[in-house]
Amino acid sequence: MSAHTPRSPRVLVVDDEADLRELLELTLLKMGLDVDSAATLGEARALLAGTEYQLVLTDMRLPDGLGLELVREIAAACKNTPVAVVTAFGSADNAVVALKAGAFDYISKPVALDQLRLMVQSALRLNAEPAAGQAPAAAPTASRLRGESAVIQALRAQIARLARSMAPIAINGESGSGKELAAREIHAQSSRAAQPFIAVNCGAIPEALMEAEFFGYRKGAFTGAADEREGFFQAANGGTLMLDEVADLPLAMQVKLLRAIQERRVRKIGATAEEPVDVRIISATHKNLAQCVEQGSFRQDLFYRLNVIELSLPPLRERLDDLAVLTDAILARLGTFENKVVLGQGVLAALRGYSFPGNVRELENILERALAFADDGVIEVGDLSLKGARMAEAALPLPVPSAPTAADVAIAPGAPVVTPPLPDALPANLPDYLIQVERDIILRALAQTQFNRTQAAQLLGISFRQLRYQMQKLNIQEPEA
Template identity: 70%
Template sequence: MPAPRILIVDDEADLRELLDITFIKMGLDSDCAANLGEARALLAKNAYAMVLTDMRLPDGLGIELVREVAAAYRNTPIAVITAFGSADNAVAALKAGAFDYLSKPVALDQLRLMVQSALKLTPAASAAAPAPTAGPALRLLGESDALRHVRAQIVRLARSMAPVAITGESGTGKELAARDIHAQSARADKPFIAVNCGAIPEALMEAEFFGYRKGAFTGAADDRDGFFQAASGGTLMLDEVADLPLPMQVKLLRAIQERRVRKVGSTVEEPVDVRLISATHQNLAACVEAGKFRQDLYYRLNVIELGLPPLRERKDDIGLLASAVLQRLSGASRMRLSPQALQTLCEHSFPGNVRELENILERALAFASGDTIDAQDLALRPAAMAGAPVSSPSPSHSPPTPRGEPFLTASEPAPAIADAQPAGAGTPGSLPQQLDKVERKLIEEALARTRYNRTQAADLLGLTLRQLRYRMQRLQIHDAD
């Protein structure tokens, strides 16, 4: 089988020669073009496993070639070489369909890593070859048009190294989408590291992200890698990225632009090779306007946006999702929903989206008798079932629900439902209301005993500080004046 062939497009003869020699040492063949015209002629005659082009060429811009290759040779990844510090050009190329980019002067170690990733996408090294076989099954379930569109986007995004910003309400499955992108990509055999930016104390952020050297601070007994090093060669997901403090945003921006990080206590920078995926339930553009998020970091992270629809906009998927959740929760017992229960779920507004559906079904399993869940086992209030407006927090202010948090109270899935009616309406003795009262009393007692020290109160209750904050906001418990 012939060696994969790469097309080099650059007007600098010295750089073309350097790249050609590098590829020969990697066991690859290459053709060279000095301008767009020569590149187009070679593309028309030969099949390439990859194209590498400079951004500025004598007869035009490399971004023109990026668009042409992305449209006419969809199975051929194309990467660009940009001038040092030309971050805007790199972002524009990624949005036009570039697989990745390199900055001048070209670092050969980064070049080799990029080429190796690109070749995994084109095993046949042929622009005319059929599309590669599908990767592992996607985790995002659903057959609605909205979910089909999202899954199609995920498959396309997996072929690029461009940063992706996943947006959507809390509970819509942003981390699942990120894991799907990683699993379908050429980095699937490398680590996937998910980091909740809102759960890391500000004082520890730099050490957690970039690592530290022994003796850098009190307690640093050994060298330690950070999240960037842990995700080397793979994908780093920044969940709830809007919660990053501004000083950390500056350091993160430099790490993204330079693709190098410096450990705390070190004097040298280390190269890192990670693909970044960010996620948030907040409106990042609004955060930029409010001065809470840096505009330059926003443009670096938001190269490609993937929006996840809320569950209320894809109610055709509720039956499929419910069946999958029940199969996971009940195991061999084969629990199922009655037609009335499924209808009840379809009429619910789901302010907490898929995570709320999971909690409702987990609660219903405890109430159900036999192997069928009936409508009354769901314990949903009539006002919510009838589609009455639900007073849920706005996306930019709602407290993020911790991913993977254990099911602690039956009232968690429907905090907004209990507020949908004035006090005393409906059934005052309903289970959600009673559990809310018990939870409120326990939290208030713990806060009083610790003089409203939230950290100590969380320890007393067996919760993390973030879990306690979430419950206080949901139950509208305020610190003492």
Template identity: 70%
Template sequence: MTSPRILIVDDEADLRELLEITLLKMGLDVDSADSIGKAREYLAQTEYAMVLTDMRLPDGVGIELVREVSGNYKNTLVAVITAFGSADNAVAALKAGAFDYLSKPVALDQLRQMVQSALRINKSDELAHPEHAATAVSRLVGESAVMRDLRAQIVRLARSMAPVAITGESGSGKELAARDIHAHSARADKPFIAVNCGAIPEALMEAEFFGYRKGAFTGAADDRDGFFQAANGGTLMLDEVADLPLAMQVKLLRAIQERRVRKVGATVEEPVDVRLISATHQNLAECVEKGKFRQDLYYRLNVIELRLPPLRERLDDIGLLAEGILARLAPRGSRAAISAQALDALKSYPFPGNVRELENILERALAFANDGVIEVADLALKQVGAPVAPETLRTAPSEPAIGESAAVPQSKPERATHAPAPAQPALAEDLPHSLPEHLDNVEREIIRRALAKTRFNRTQAAELLGISFRQLRYRMQRLSIHEPE
């Protein structure tokens, strides 16, 4: 079996020799070129596992070679060597398709880590059939076109070391997407550490991120690693990164650029190898304009942007999502299902809280469902399902049926009257100021009448209203109906 072959492109003879010796000691085959033209000749004749190129070459810039290799040699990864402090060049190379980068002076331990990561990616690509790459096991459920495209993007992003910024509304599944990127990458067997940046007190941030030495401050009884050390070799997700204070943003930027961190109380830095993924529901570009987020850190984190669609843009996936959620929520040995009417009601609901809100709605509905089958009334949707009940009750107050009436989705409720429908449209003065509040008042009055008639016997009141005891209890809690003292 032949060893993987690496192509080094650099016009500095001493650096080329150092890189060659290091890679040969790793058991790899190496070719060297001192210009882009020579590198093109090698690429035309030999298949390489990886190309390592300097950014400044006699006949051009390395980013040209990055684009050529990324576009024409799909099985070859390319990395760049940038001058010290040239962060903009590194970001530009990553955006052009580079797998990773090294800064001068080149640290040999970082070189070895990078090459090993590249070889692991090539090996995993050989084992994975390309036809099934986009359909690998994913935590993101859905068969809509937007979700299939999202999973395909994740598979492509997993091959790179470039930082990824995941954007999307709260509850849309940003952490699941980050975990998918990690699971599809060559780092899948290494740690995945997710950090909520908004949940850490500012005074403790540096110690939590970078660790601390024993005696560094009061209470530091032992040495402790931080998030960067815990994620070493794997992936570090910075959730709600927009909540980082400016002082911490400066320290984080240095850690990203140097790939080294210094523990609180330590005098030396230690290398770390992490893939960074950031996420936020805020608009980072607007935060930069307002001075709340550093522009240089924004460009370092936002090399590749991945947008997660809100649930209202993929309502066709609600059936699959509900099925998976109910399978997880149902007690062992019991079944949980959702009626067709309830599913239609969910599909007409806007879901401002996205998938997280869907989980909460189904968990609450399952607690009220009879025999594990969720009906529209069990969902208690504010705008789609539940408010219909009192509206229907107004039509026939002598025969209240809150449970049944709530099963009718309120996509366009009809105004109930005690006389034939008027020929002229109703005046604005006849309409309630707030429809949800008006409907709640109607429902509250009917329940109070039923409870008064049964002397506050809730079981008899539920039978009188045609609903279950649990449904009545839930409505009483929601409408703040209490037994009189």
């Protein structure tokens, strides 16, 4: 045999049922794999001690113990060998326990050979090496999760470990913290990277259309079903299905989703037979799912199946060391080749002092808005408008505006005079009243700063350009010397 001839992957099958063990062996041999078999934990341990396997397939119940022990031992030995477990029909709890212990995946009895083949192929791709003469796999692309803070480095390391499993993952995090980015990163590092990644916003689908959207439908299944259509599960077959804002699913749909996840089969509306689907489920929500279970708005059994592995994303305020990296990446996307966006003095310090309730998404919005007001692509502190409303309220309380004084009228000739309403009365014309409130505040800020518009803008928490625009709109003119 040539030294360059690739060696077939070797699989260890551990099962005390001779008939099932033989069925698994034959199926794997037909796939071109080398197979060793063991009937007990003791036999399996002896084989593992002297042989390197690309996959271990074990039954949960063995004469001398549980297959779960094998899962934990292989995981504790820090081996990269994926372990899949065979569970009894209806033993969903055992499958979840195995996945939590570090199992790569599971398959239920009676074993469906099509699902077995898909699972084995997915497992072998984890440790696949290029055959002789083939180019090595392309280097991994840069992480979608930018930053070098300790918390983000730990998150990336955790994602690298999770990517090797097929266990369902529940991503928790505040709005704007990057839950979909994390899900895409898990998919990109997994053995399913070449297959589809489908992200679904569960809160954006009308309840009447949910079953059709998730599972598809046959032609003529209902009025308007002019053609057969695949659902999200079929579209993600072989890849990853992300259920974003999963807490928004109605209870009736939760039941159907649970069955699809457990059985790994779906039935299109109007079809008589189910079809197998091979998807990894990643769910995400900004809500506390455990609280939703307590309140009765989310099924406990579905929570148990989705929350096999929990991944928590840190808010931006806990990783402010990453602000410079994140800002550079966002500005590089906002700018053009000819016009680079530049941060003025003190901008990064001002951003560090902000709490970012909207996280990275809010940072993107702040920078995009600031760029619209910036002069020549240079963003200054005033362009950020951070906490503008609260700063204005702190510096300038908002009383009911009085009628303009003679001095005000001289400053803003032609501006409409609106009589303020009596206490507890409603204004007769709300738009004109609000304009008068805005004029009054701006005039007072200008008076306090002797009409220094830069200082007045800072006092109001807005940019110089915003103040200049508002003065023009409200016909506020600088008094003549």
